[in-house]
Amino acid sequence: MIHTSNKILESSNLQISESINNTGQIAISSFVPVSKLIAQHVNLVPLEIYRLFQSIIAARKATHEAFVQIVSRKPDPEIERSNTSHKLFIDVLTEAFHVLGGDAWIARQKAATEPPDEEDLDQAIFANQFSILGLGGKKEEEEEEEEEKEADDTERLDGPSTNIPTRQQQKKSKGSRKHGKRRQKSKKNPQPAVKEPSLEEVPLESYRIIEDESGLLTDYLMAVYSLVRQWIDLRNSIQSLWRQVSYGGLNSAVAGEMSNIAIGMIEQSELSIFVDFPGHDSYETVMNTITRGNVENAQGMFHAALHRVEPDGKSFTKVQEMDLDVKEQFLVHTYQALLDFVTDFQATRSGKPTKRLLSEIRNWDPALDLQRATKEQRIKWRRAYTINWLYDLVNVFSSIVVQRITMKHQRIALENVDWSTSGPWNEHRRLFGLNEFAGEITALAMQKPRTGGGKKILPHTVFQLQCIVDSLTVSRGWSFNCLKGHLLYPPARAFRPRRDVDLFMDRENVAMGRGFCNGVDVLNQFFEKDAKMHGNPNRHRDHSELLTELRYDFINWLGESKYMYGLTTIPPSRFSNTTANGLWEYSPFLCGVGLMEALELAYAVGLLIMDRIPEPMCVIHLHNMLVQKGYISEPVGLYASLQSLFPEAFFADGQIPTSDFATAFTAALDKSGSRRATVRRQTSRAAARTAFDIHGILDTNANRFFKKKSILRLYREADWIPERIPDENIPVLSILSILRIGQMKHPVDPATGKKVLKNTTLVRRARAEGLHDDAMIEMSALIHKGHVDQELTEAFLSSRPKDYSTSGISKPTAGGNRSKIGLSDAALLDLLKLDIINDVSGQQPVSSLNYIWTTAMFMVLFHRIEDKLEKMRHPLWIQAYEADPKMRKERRASLTGLMLATEDEECLKVMAELFQTPRSGFMQHIYWEDLCTSPTLVSKDPLDDDEGTGAVCTVM
Known part of the structure; x- marks a missing residue:
């Protein structure tokens, strides 16, 4: 609107250039006049503008109605004044909408027999087609340039995030009514020309409507209200996950x-x-604002309602309503426990509770029957658990620094220590999965006594602690629903928080071929044997040291910790009366995020080793030749699965060769040998060498062949913000890919009249995988219907060019709850969950495979091939291992090259027998007992039916 009104003024014959807006800010009092100016000179308002107006007005009306209901129950003069101001602003927006023809647009929408073409709307807004009629004064070329720039600015509206300027900047601009006037030249003592303010220099994020002081309060109330609604919604979703x-x-x-x-x-x-x-x-500020500084008085101000969607899909009927439990839903209990812990820890900074607090939290009983306990008893039980667990967390996380002080007498001011993951102590591993949170809490707790911490505790920290606490309570049969209050059910008696961590670790070597720890021991033995064969004791030294160090960290800090055995000068666990390992045993959340990080690291270290040794590449190429030539009738599960998971790593351009196998082998080795690729890889390796943590050291960008990042790694690099994951890294066959493609604009090809896809990185990659534009546009159409369900998933999977069907793995099956797109963060979580399941334990199990054991199997197979050929004194073996000095430097790669080039009949038969006796199955080397292939299992909350989540819940 600002750009358009400026163009009108610049093109007008009237001398009113002083009114041109060069700040990007517009006062409420000017909003309707600007709209009238546009309406007088613009023939066609883009439909997207109407949609934006309608959306904004609806959002503000909903918020206004909510606060009107609040003061109707409990009068508050300040909120009433804010409501009045907000109503005036809504009226201004509504009048501007009317002036621009919004009422007529609504009438046309209601009369339309078909929904408007989404693509035409998008084209209108992205082309910035404000048609200004009867105006001259600009050259056509200049107008086109401006339109292109404005289109670029408009397109930024759809970006993943924007930065909002500070309110101080806004207030400064409010008084500058003549900010847009041109400077007059002085006749005396001419000064250097001062650049005039230009709207071109104003970033899109700085455009805003200037309100009065009441408007500032209203906007902050809206922001706070939105934040609280968000964490209520997300908390419910996270509780559901931990129930699953x-x-x-x-x-x-x-x-x-x-x-x-x-x-x-x-x-x-x-x-x-x-x-x-x-x-x-x-x-604290957020809570004081929304509760007007009194949590007790706020009870009864907020309520939740359940509405049933009628068959017409447009009308709603209220079926249930109840007051919110403010302390529970606003996370007050958890915040108070955190604040009391911080205050108590600061009192002595000894790691021991004060006598006053100890009397409240001692003798916490993990076996308390929560179904029979009163509400007050349950809350006290949860509070005691929270504070005890926080004491253990901080004592473990700070142990290295505390021991330096008490045992080595180093002078370290605890209040000045950088406890963050980028700090100097991060190299000393003490936890897996929760280091960022532990650093935040420890930094608060280690401040000097009586410095408090309430102003420093942020909402996301409280929310994270709530998720941590909820993970335990839901496993013990207690969760919370905004409509039904406290939900009590029998505890999950067969569940252990460490269940999945123990499968990953397999400390007792129960499941041969699965556990990480035993895999490291076995692979290191083969490394030693291989080093002796090549006469180079240092051949695998770096690999062995890295594996051994990571295994050591896992044993000491994943699922268990040294803390349970007692750390010198560190207070014992607050849960010692039941288990010294209570930090892990009583926290499903810690076990979950710890395992998540361990899977990332195990994957990355596995790929690093596979990238640096010849055996994986050699085995996959030999296996493919044996399959293609019919020496192996049914592909061996382990090798076929790896080939399916990493085609781009093993073969040039990911194309599996059916002949000329030696050339394909050479091409695969040479594909990343270009100067540019080498320089890029060297840069990544240099960065890895200077990385401050293990994640930086194990960056797959430094690999030559195995560069594929797991979804877990992608989310970590994006700070768990899906929008930040680059298109070039998103797995093409994923829900996130569907969402990205579905949100793209689909212009119409003027030559064919058909919708086409923009040639983005993701679209090009999808086409390379064999997905056609029609199939991707079909996914997009389903996205625009407002849901992703089995219909979409089946459309997506049916277009897959490569069957992921190998020994021990079933074909992909469609599944997932019907979920709304773009309506709530909780719905987005429900969709993205399917990608995470696929990666961790599902149908594309990149992170569930034990690559350490897999590498050991490569080594075992080559030892057997070598032994057999040596006994036969086969000519190829003699050439590679004895006769040719150059080949002896990399004997296995040389032998592979000879086998692929000669296709020696006798050698192929020997290899075919050894590849199949025994046949290595993929399932033999995953961490879990089975993979998840059931749509019901991956998407169903066991208590969904009890909670009645099928309707629409609103919080007022």
Whole structure:
């Protein structure tokens, strides 16, 4: 609107250039006049503008109605004044909408027999087709240039995130009514020309409507209200996930990853509040604002209602309504426990509770029957658990620094220590999965006594602690629903928080071929044997040291910790009366996020080793030749699965050769040998060498062949914000890919009249995988219907060019709950969960395979091939291992090259026998007992039926 009104004024014969807007800010009093000016000179208002107006007005009306209901129950003069101001602003927006022809647009929408063409709307807004009639004064070329720039600015509206300027900047601009006037040249003492303000220099994020002081309060109330609604919604979703873990068998790493994504959503909202309202982003300020400074009086001000959607899909009928439990839904209990812990820890900074608090939290009983306990008893039980667990967390996380002080007498000021993951102590591993949170809490707790911490506690920190606490309570049969209050059910008796961590570790070597720890021991033995054969004791030294160090960290800090055996000068666990390992045993959340990080690291270290040794590449190419030539009738499960998971790593351009196998082998080795690729890889390796943590050291960008990132790694690199994952890294066959493609614009090809896809990185990759534009547009059409369900998933999977069907793995099956797109963060979580499940324990199990054991199997197979050929004194073996000095440097790669080039009959028969006796199955080397292939299992909350979540719940 600002750009358009400026163009009108610039093109007008009237001398009113002083009114041109060069600030990007517009006062409420000017909003309707500007709209009238546009209406007089613009022939066609883009339909998208109407939609934006309608959306904004509806959102503000909903908020206004909510606060009107609040003061109707409990009068509050300040809120009433804010409501009055807000109503005036809504009236201004509504009048502007009317002036621009919004009422006529609504009438046309109602009369239309078919829905409007989404693509035409998008084209209108992206082309910035404000048609200004009867105006001259600009050259056509200049107008086209401006239109292109405005189109670029408009397109930025759809970006993943924007930064909002501070309110101080807004207030400064309010008084500058003549900010847009041109400077007059002085006749005396001419000064250097001062650049005039230009709207071109104003970033899109700085455009805003200037309100009065009441408007500032209204906007902050809206922001706070939105944030609280968001965490109520997300908390319900996260509780559902942990119920699926406890009662439905969902892998805890999935719930841990999804919890991190939800926490990231809260943090994004929190950052937006901080940018727009600096100094008002703490949990304490948020809570004081929404409760008017009195939590007790706020009870009864807020309520939730359940509405049934009628068959017409447009009308709703209220079926249930109840007051919100403010302390529970606004996370007050958890915040108070955190604040009391911080205050108590600061009192002595000894790691021991004060006598006053100890009397409240001692003798916590993990076996308390929560179904029979009163509400007050349950809350006290949860509070005691929370504070005890926080004491253990901080004592473990700070142990390395505390021991340096007490045992080595180093002078370290605890209040000045950088406890973050980028700090100097991060190299000393003490936890897996929760280091960022532990650093935040420890930094608060280690401040000097009586410095408090309430103003420093942020909403995302409280929300994360709530998720941690909820993970335990839901497994013990207690969760919370905004409509039904406290939900009590029998505890999950067969569930253990460490269930999945123990399968991954297999400390007792129960499941041969699956556990990480035993895999490291076995592979290191083969490395030693291989080093002796090549006469180079240092051949695998770096690999062995890295594996051994990672195994050591896993044993000491994943699922268990040294803390349970007692750390010198560190207070014992607060749960010692039941288990010294209570930090892990009583936290499904910690086990989940710890396992999530362990899977990332195990995957990355496995790929690094496979990238640096010849055996994986050699085995896959030999296996493919044996299959293609018919020496192996049914592909061996392990090797066929790896070939399916990493085609681009093993073969040039990911194309599996059916002949000329030696050339394909050479091409695969040479494909990443270009100068540009080498320089890029060297840069990544240099960065890895200077990385401050293990994640940086194991960056797959430094690999030559195995560069594919797991979905877990992608989310970590994006700080668990899905929008930040680059198109070039998104798996083409994923829900996130469907969402990205579905949200793209589909212009019409003027030559064919058909909708086409923009040639983006993701679209090009999808086409390379064999997906056709028609199939992708079909997915997009289903997205625009407003849901992703089995219909969409089947359309997606049916277009897959490569069957993921190998020994021990079933074909993909469609599944998932019907979920709304773009309506709530909780719905987005429900969709993205399917990707995480696929990666961790599902149908594309990149993160569930034990690559250490897999590498050991490669080594075993080559030892057997070598032994057999040596006994036969086969000419190829003699050439590679004895006769040719150059080949002896990399004997296995040389032998492979000879086998692929000669296709020696006798050699092929020997290899075919050894590849199949025994046949290595993929399922033999996954961490879990089975993979998840049931749509019901991956998407169903065991208590969904009890909670009645099928209707629409609103919070007022």
